[in-house]
Amino acid sequence: MDVKNILSKCDHTLLLQTSTWGQIKTICDEGMRYQTASVCIPPSYVAQAKAYVGDNLKICTVIGFPNGYNTTEVKVFETKDAIAKGADEIDMVINIGKLKDGLDDEICEEIKAIKAACGEKILKVIIETCLLTEEEKIRMCKIVTKAGADYIKTSTGFSKAGATLEDVRLMRANVGAEVLVKAAGGISGLEDAQNFLDNGAARLGTSRVVKAVQGVEGKGY
Numbered sequence: 001m002d003v004k005n006i007l008s009k010c011d012h013t014l015l016l017q018t019s020t021w022g023q024i025k026t027i028c029d030e031g032m033r034y035q036t037a038s039v040c041i042p043p044s045y046v047a048q049a050k051a052y053v054g055d056n057l058k059i060c061t062v063i064g065f066p067n068g069y070n071t072t073e074v075k076v077f078e079t080k081d082a083i084a085k086g087a088d089e090i091d092m093v094i095n096i097g098k099l100k101d102g103l104d105d106e107i108c109e110e111i112k113a114i115k116a117a118c119g120e121k122i123l124k125v126i127i128e129t130c131l132l133t134e135e136e137k138i139r140m141c142k143i144v145t146k147a148g149a150d151y152i153k154t155s156t157g158f159s160k161a162g163a164t165l166e167d168v169r170l171m172r173a174n175v176g177a178e179v180l181v182k183a184a185g186g187i188s189g190l191e192d193a194q195n196f197l198d199n200g201a202a203r204l205g206t207s208r209v210v211k212a213v214q215g216v217e218g219k220g221y
Contacts, residue, residue: 050086172200
């Protein structure tokens, strides 16, 4: 198991409503120390975190989070504001009700609008797999591919379940070759993280991998 490779694929995450600057600063310190792909933090801390880490760590934040039912105009504004404040990556939540209403074109146009607001920044699209049927998951794979997003992401971590290996395999099989898969929610540690990577995930949203590494640092890492 290549621990450094696993860490390099992790968005080290803290999105709790109770998150304080002290806690955000700690995960930024950990992200820099362990060379994670990014830290994923609330929008209100983006400017402060970017000023703190400079170019030493990517800052990821969330849009329309966690329910996804904001209007497209609000999500676009949130995205532009986050990028202006220093965000390097954007994780947006789809409007799940519109997917269930069959309004695939509207969802596609929303993702396109947010991707346009991102410019060259990475856009990940959270589809909240635990609330979708298999058919809806496959439709979202097609929509995300058509819209030109960079990643499709399983979960917010704020609903009734998180990532599963089955969903990651399904998504990898149905998105375009240019779209990557992010697994998030419930990843329990290093072995679990490696399993998700082996099954098609290119990025992981988790706080537990860094904690797991900290727990074994004196044992050979």
